[in-house]
Amino acid sequence: MPNPEQQKVVVYQIFTRLFGNTNTANIPWGTPEQNGVGKFNDITDKALEEIRALGVTHIWYTGVPHHAVIRDYTAYGISNDDPDVVKGRAGSPYAVKDYYTVNPDLAEDPARRLEEFKALLERTHRAGMKVLIDIVPNHVARRYEGKNNPEGVSDFGANDDTSVTYARDNNFYYNPGESFRVPEPLDGYRPLGGEAHPLADGQFEEVPAKWTGNGSRLAQPHFHDWYETVKINYGIRPDGSKDFDELPQDFAGKGYQEHQAFWQDKSVPDSWKKFRDIALYWIDMGVDGFRFDMAEMVPVEFWSYLNSAIKTKNPDAFLLAEVYNPSLYRQYLHMGKMDYLYDKVELYDTLKNIMQGHGSTDHIVHIQNGLADIEHHMLHFLENHDEQRIASPDFAGSAQKGKPAMVVSATISTSPTLIYFGQEVGEPGAERAGFGSPTRTSIFDYIGVPHHQRWVNNHQYDGGQLRPEEKELRDFYQRLLTFTLNSPALMGRYQEIHSHNRAHTEYYNDRVFSFARWSDGEKLLIVSNFDAENTFGFDLALPRELVAAWGLADGDYMLKDQLYQTASTQLQIRNGEGRTRVTLPPLASMIYQLQ
Structure with a gap:
């Protein structure tokens, strides 16, 4: 087992409102009474044990902070929200209404909702996993009401x-x-699908009008704007200039301690302090880190200020940011002191194109080369709440097509891997929940998640209702993820051998991808076939420099597959170069370990 500091990280994203819901009615725009709603208490010790056994180190509980919802909670001192500025019936988790408490929908007893979340936090820690929640610094709900603010x-x-x-x-x-x-x-x-509601009248009182979360300055934003939210001011003037101190450029090479010291004597905008206090409140509660929504819409200096404060409180805090502009990656990592960023527009988008049949594996080479200096910090995923489900017709139409991409995504670098709940059983996101359309599992409404519910099996969490192909898929994910946790090579060195084989190997093509990973104690060759129709057989070549790096003398060696432990092949080293026969059925991958 590798040292924990040198171990792969696997994040399992749970959409908390949906995870434990066993109701299968799935009525569009359905109420919690009609469609059900998952609770913190549904995520039991047994559920957590099974998630841990899947090969998970961190759970990201999505939708925890109290956001705008349509359900009437006035009995608990919570004001009603207006359907005209709420997306869906259950509301967007990214329109936070009160940062110092949790979504009342998620509690058996809304009056004790924070205690129920703290109990889930403790259960998750007991199960050996760390906890992440969302913070959304760019915007808040159209009507923010902090009913639970700490004193001052x-x-x-x-x-x-x-x-x-x-x-x-x-x-x-x-x-x-x-x-x-x-x-x-x-x-x-029509809000709520046209259902009559006393507040659904096309009116919402806000005088004067605030700018909208995505930056729209219009008093009447467009329907496709983030009209349910308002933009937070971080001291960026309307002309784009900065109304605060900027970091010296050499701070890119400095640690969080120096960043923390830099801000100690500086006057900063009020919004900076508010979000620092919010983050530290959750850290003090025992939350282990955050996923920061739309981080690139907030100035990097604020991130230096916030993240250095978090790291001063908890040096091991896990800080993940949603950043989609590759030109900003290094700035947000080095100056903003983020730990990890989404690898969305490069690796994810490329793998999606390949899975859909109109992209080439040749493109992966350039992506990994271009990110070589920051590869550890680029979190990999194939699904999350924002993206289409692999099995949806608009993505790949089959969860099986995710297998080779999952192997490449999880093993190509030292970075964390993210899995979205239900991905491991082939969830297709086919439900018409209300706001929005299928292909993504709804984050706006109360809905059941059918494949995942078969694994939940009435809260037994044993996969008792899974179909054979769903069981097989989950077994694949479990084999892959647990292997990544226990492989020292995956925290070691990387060399792609795809280009060499494209140039020198007959029958090798751009539906296949291959690379080597190694450490002192483990040497791996990883080969994946992205083609859903064809088996490919070829003599995989190991270039001279890889053979030298592995210290292999001329001779014959055994390679054994680590995913299923059933396939093996012989590696022949002759005159300092290697060859091994590889046969890859459709959508198959081999993780060969040198014996």
């Missing part, structure tokens, strides 16, 4: 000067003299 903490906007568009210590941007207007609906959209 004021609400977002409570002290704003609303007579001006911008002031450094305002939490929001304003359009003085204009009132907010609900967007014009498109494609026949």
Whole structure:
């Protein structure tokens, strides 16, 4: 077993509202009474034991902070939210209404909702896994109401000067003299599917109008804007200039301690302090890290300020950011002190194209070369709540087509791997839940997740209702992920051998990808076939420099597959070069270990 500091990280994303729901009605726009809703308490010791056994080190509980919802919780001192500025019936987890408590939908007893979350936190830690939750610094719900603020903490906007568009210590941007207007609906959209509701009247009172979360400055945002949210002001003036101190460039090479010291004597915008206090509140509770939503829409200096404060409190905190602009990657890692970023627009998008049959594995080579200096920090995934399910017709149409991509994604670098709940049983995201359309499992409504529910098996969490192909798929994921946790080579060196084989190996093609991973005690050759129709057989070549790096003398060696332990092949080293016969059925992968 590798040293924990030198072990792969596997993050399992749970959409908390959906995970434990066993109701299968799936009525569009259905209420919790009709469609059910998952609870913190559904995620039992048994569920956590099985997730850990899948090969998971961290659980990201999505949708924990209290966000705007349509259900009436006025009996608990919570104001009703307006369907005109809430997406779906259950609401978006990215329109947070109160950062100092949790979503009342997730509690058996809403009055004890925070205690129920703390109990889940303790259960997860007992099961040997760490806990991540979301923080969404770029925007909050259209009507933010902090009913649970610690002493001395004021609400977002409570002290704003609303007579001006911008002031450094305002939490929001304003359009003085204009009132907010609900967007014009498109494609026949009606809140709650047209159901009568006392607040669903096409009106929402907000005077003056605030700028919308995605940056729209219109008093009436477009229907496709993030109209359910308002943009947070971090001291960026409307012309884009910065109203705060900037970091010296040499801070890219400095640790969080120096970043923390830099900000100690600086005056910073009020929004910075509010989000620092929020993050430290959750760290103090025992949360082990955060997934930061749309981090690139917030200035990198704020991240230096926030993340250095978090790391000062907990040096092992896990800080993951959603950043989609590759030109910003190094800035947000080095200057912003992020641990990890989504590898979305490079590896994920490329693998998706290959899985769909219109991309070449040749492109993977350039991506890994271009990210070589930061490969450890680029979290890999094939699914998450924002992306289409692999099995949906608009993506690959088959969960089986995810297998070779999953092997490559999980083994090509030292970076963390992310799995979305239900991915391991081939969830297709086919439900019409209400707001939005299928292919993604809904994050806006109350819905059942059918393949995953067969694994849940009425909270037995034993896969008792899974179909044979779903059991086989979950077994594949478990074999792969547990192997990655226990492989020192996957935290070691990497060399692609794809280019060499494209140039020198007959029958090798751009539906196949191959590379080597190694450490002092383990040497691996990994080969994947992305083609769903054809078996490929070829004499895989090991270039001279790899043979030298592995210290192999001329002779014959045995290679044994580590995924299923059933296949083996002979590696022949002659004159300092290697050859081994590989036969890959459709969508198969081999993780060969040198014996």
